[in-house]
Amino acid sequence: MVLCDVPRPRNANATRQAILEAARARFCAESYDDVGMRDVARDVGVDAALISRYFGSKEDLFVAVLDSCKNGRDLMDGDRADFGARLAREIVYGEAAACTPDDGSGRMRGLLILLRSIGSSKAMDVVQHTSNTRFFEPLTQWIGGADAPVRARLAAGLIMGMAISRELSDGFSNLDEAQKAALAGRMADALQGLVDG
Amino acid sequence: MVLCDVPRPRNANATRQAILEAARARFCAESYDDVGMRDVARDVGVDAALISRYFGSKEDLFVAVLDSCKNGRDLMDGDRADFGARLAREIVYGEAAACTPDDGSGRMRGLLILLRSIGSSKAMDVVQHTSNTRFFEPLTQWIGGADAPVRARLAAGLIMGMAISRELSDGFSNLDEAQKAALAGRMADALQGLVDG
DNA sequence: TGGCCTTGTCATCAGGCGTTGACAAGCGGC
DNA sequence: GCCGCTTGTCAACGCCTGATGACAAGGCCA
Structure with missing residues (x-):
């Protein structure tokens, strides 16, 4: 290092x-x-x-x-119709986990850092504040429409939960390629459903 | 204390x-x-x-x-058709967060303890092993049928993610009662959909 | 060349941690 | 009453942490 x-x-x-x-x-x-x-x-x-x-x-x-990390808003960059598939792929296939010491271009890097330090009492205040202003609120704004806060919470929960699930299972190592594809597909559908309303 | x-x-x-x-x-x-x-x-x-x-x-x-905590299997106790609604209610309305020093009857207590210590390198081995044997594997078995591992991962991810979302947002304090009900309803549907296939 | 601000190092501090082994106190059996 | 085992306390150890202030060395400018 x-x-x-x-x-x-x-x-x-x-x-x-x-x-x-x-x-x-x-x-x-x-x-x-x-x-x-x-x-x-x-x-x-x-x-x-x-x-x-x-x-x-x-x-x-x-x-x-x-x-110094890219703003959480960058998660929403790109085609709106692809949001679910994009996020699901990044999480299931671990493109989000790559963390080279480059310029911080990983879109999920900020979120990953926050997730890593969840549970630390010393970092709690910063984590709580940052996750709200950089992640929850932009996502809610971007989703928009009726029930946006509710749908954003669910989407955020799914994203964070699957990121953690990935950690706990060593990158879904118990799933074969077909199952990973199925997982990414189902997750993409769920996310996209929340985005589209 | x-x-x-x-x-x-x-x-x-x-x-x-x-x-x-x-x-x-x-x-x-x-x-x-x-x-x-x-x-x-x-x-x-x-x-x-x-x-x-x-x-x-x-x-x-x-x-x-x-x-000493109740086995993760207890999460699956009760009517199978109610699984989604039960879990969603416990997480959204915080019945899972109550943690009195009693006999450990809270069904989610073991899972909450694991979530609290995610990220700690010292506890990582225990957390990883326990979450798999006490949570993921029983859930996968209980769900059963085709794609059970995939659906279990998604359900587990949603449960964990929403539990964390609850922490980060101080118990969904930014949502009013109607929104909380909507959140619980959507979460219940998503979970139940994963259980039913 | 000499002065001086900047950049970086070093030794050290106070405080916290989990853990250990020696010692004190309770308490049943002879 | 006294022995001996159990139960609990106490002081201390070694280690690590983030932070501080004094000091060395580079590099610009006159």
Whole structure:
């Protein structure tokens, strides 16, 4: 996970950015409590004290990481008629789970980070607030129409639940390819039904 | 949360049971990482060292708590035609969230404890194993028929996701009563559809 | 070349954790 | 009454965490 082993040139902006990306990868793979400042610092090849200086506290770093992720609205980018199929594919086939330390292009990355740290009391406030403003509310707006809040809650629940189910079952490893396809199909239909009303 | 403040009579079985119940309440309300041995000990009115002696390690205590909960199969008790409505009501109206330190009669308690500690690396092995043997597999068996694994995954995902959605939204506090009823109704239909095939 | 601000390191702190082994107190049997 | 086992307490250990302030070194400017 070490991103750079030659002496880092003295460049505050680049270093700050490297810390942010390393932290994003860590928070994507581990819960808030399991991510240590020293871990992130080691990934970048820097002393942990520097993170404190650049970002303040660990919670501030967490917020900065969430802000650096693409907005939850991006989940709704693309053809509306494909929403269900798109999301189902990303979750069932794990395209959402890939979490390389790149520019944060994964559309679901922010949501995955939030899901990872659910249950951590220290991150609870941030997680709760961010999931509402970045995920629930945009989804509700985008769905629109009568019962939008209700349908959005259900869609969000299904998305989050299947993401967790994926974690708990090691990527649906107990399902063969045909079953995975069936799972993605059923999930897509359910989601699309909620979007279309 | 202190269950007893008069000097506890010297009774190993009763003390062990009291520790188990206090731990169950704690693990139901907080994640594995957030529950401290000293917290549980204080609830019972006992020294933390005693827990180590009676249960071994913290992980052993966690396993003992999960074993003490009603089996996940109990979720499927009752009229099969009511499964969706029953589960939806318990989640939307929070009957599942009540977690008093009683005999562990809540049917969803075991599942709630597992959900609380998702994301904790220390508890991951236990959570993964228990959720499969106590929740996924019984549900798959109970659903039965063609595509049972697929439908069970979807049902489980919806149940878990809505339980988490409930947490993140403070008990669906942004929904009025009519919307909650609509949510429960839609969720019930979706679940029942998965059960019936 | 010398001064100085920036960038990064190091040692350290206070606090929390789970766990351990030595000790105190209750209590039944001889 | 005293022994010995059980039940519970206490102090401490080693480890890890996030955070802090003093210090070293790079690099620009005069």
